[in-house]
Each structure stands twice: as structure tokens, then as C-alpha cells.
Amino acid sequence: MNVICYIDGFNLYHGLRSKGWRKYYWLDLWALAERFLKRGQTLVEVVYCTTLIKDDPPGQQRQLTFIDALKAHRPGIKVVYGHYLAKEMKCFKCANTYTRHEEKMTDVNIACHMLTDAMDCRFDVALVLSGDSDLVPPVKTVRDRWPQKRVIAVFPPERYSDALKRACHGHTWIGEEKLRQSQLPVVVRTAAGLDLTRPTEWDPKG
Numbered sequence: 001m002n003v004i005c006y007i008d009g010f011n012l013y014h015g016l017r018s019k020g021w022r023k024y025y026w027l028d029l030w031a032l033a034e035r036f037l038k039r040g041q042t043l044v045e046v047v048y049c050t051t052l053i054k055d056d057p058p059g060q061q062r063q064l065t066f067i068d069a070l071k072a073h074r075p076g077i078k079v080v081y082g083h084y085l086a087k088e089m090k091c092f093k094c095a096n097t098y099t100r101h102e103e104k105m106t107d108v109n110i111a112c113h114m115l116t117d118a119m120d121c122r123f124d125v126a127l128v129l130s131g132d133s134d135l136v137p138p139v140k141t142v143r144d145r146w147p148q149k150r151v152i153a154v155f156p157p158e159r160y161s162d163a164l165k166r167a168c169h170g171h172t173w174i175g176e177e178k179l180r181q182s183q184l185p186v187v188v189r190t191a192a193g194l195d196l197t198r199p200t201e202w203d204p205k206g
Contacts, residue, residue, distance in 0.1 A: 001041045001124040004117055005033035005154075006110045008130030009050030010082075015131070015156030016179075023204035024179040026066065030074040032182040036127055036154055036172060044123070046074070049109040051082040062199045069188040069196040080113065082106045111138035118142050118149060126151045128168065131159030139167040 007029060016024055034043050048070070053060040070077055082105030110130070115138055117123055126142065128135055128151060139151050153164050153171040165171045188196045 002044045002122065003033075003037060003041050003125045003127060004044060004114075004123040005029075005036075005046045005127040005129060006114055007033075007046060007048045008106055008110060008128075008132055008135075008156075009048055010106050011130045011132055011159050012156045013050075015159040015174075018158035021157065021176070021179065022202055024176075024183070025062075025202045026069075026184050026186075026198040027179065028073065028182045028184045029070060030077060032174070032178060033127060033129070035178045035182065036152070041125060044076070045117075046077045047080060047110070047113050048077055049080045049082065049106045049113075051106065062201065065196055065199065068190065069184055069198075072190040072196065073184055073188045078113075080109045082109055107132055107134040110135060114138055115141060118146050124149060127154050128152065128164070129154040129156065129174075131155045131161045131164065133161040133163040136161075136163050136167045139164070143167075143169075 013025075016022070029048055030043065030046050033046050037043060050063075050067075053063050067079055071079065107130075110128070114126055114128070118126075126149065128139065130153070142149055142151055150169045151167075153161075153168040155161075155171065155173045157174060157176075184198070186198050190196065
């Protein structure tokens, strides 16, 4: 049985951040997805939907280093980008205005890829790694249109949706042990011979 894992990068990142688990940011997403496979299942692709960090050059550089290392180490990973939308906000207490950046398109990107892959018969099982209830409609569509396919919710740390749980055939959680066992090598070499090193800020011993 073929399995594709769809990852909400924003949801996963903030789940790890909520737990204070920066030491697990250097995460081998392919290895993590494989830890949720059942006997007879084969992981054929990981679709990682994320958005580049805004207004934080060092943070964006760490993120790009991670993505480059991930793609170099795991060629079967597809990275799909959304974007941040600048939104003017007003403080109710002091009436001052400020700009807040909101992440957009991740749930839409996951939905589009999952539905297209279902139509193309690319998976028998879809793992949806997110706690976002906005993914309920595409999950229900897959279940209604292709009843032979299964969709499993994989909830990141500190992230959960009862609606998504009910919509899927099953659910599970990402525990710390799976994160610990699914880290990229400290140094990843690209095809061009460039060494990409885990940021010192993410060092588990730091």
C-alpha cells in the first residue's frame, strides 16, 4: 500500500516551539513519517507545506539551511511554499496600529495536493500531519469520493483538532521518542558538495 504524508510545517513548528523543543527542529521528516507506517505500507512521498519566515534574517537563514539539508538528504520530499500576508492591526487598549504577518495557503496547498494525488491514484493511505481543522473538508472529500482510501491524522505536539480527528479514519500523536529518533545527520552534504550543518541554536546539547 502506498502512503503519502502531507505535513503542515507551520503547525508542526509551532507545536515544537510550544513544548520548548528547539532541539528537534533539525528533523528528518521522511524518517518521522516512516515511523507511522503499518506492515505492508510504503512511503512514496512527503509533501512539506511551509512558509518562509518574515522579518528575521537569521531565522530565515536557519530555515533555508534546514530545507536545503532536508531536500539533499531525502530526495522524495516535495517542498511547497505558501506566503505571509501583512495585516494592519489596532490595539484595543491604546488605539495604536501595527502590522502582523499571517501565514497563508498552507492548508490550501495540502488540500490541493491531497485531492490531486487521490484523483491520480498515487496513494492508498494519506497521513495528514497537522492539527488544523481547516483540513476537514478535503479529508471528507477523499473519504466520500474514494472510500477505499484511508486518511490518518498525525497530531504534532501541543496541536489537536477534534473535528479533524472525527473526519479521519484514525489518529495518532507525535511523541518525543519519535522526534528523537528522526533527526537529520549533524552535517548533510549536497550533490554539489556543500556541507550543511545543523544550526548551533538547535544543538540538543546547547
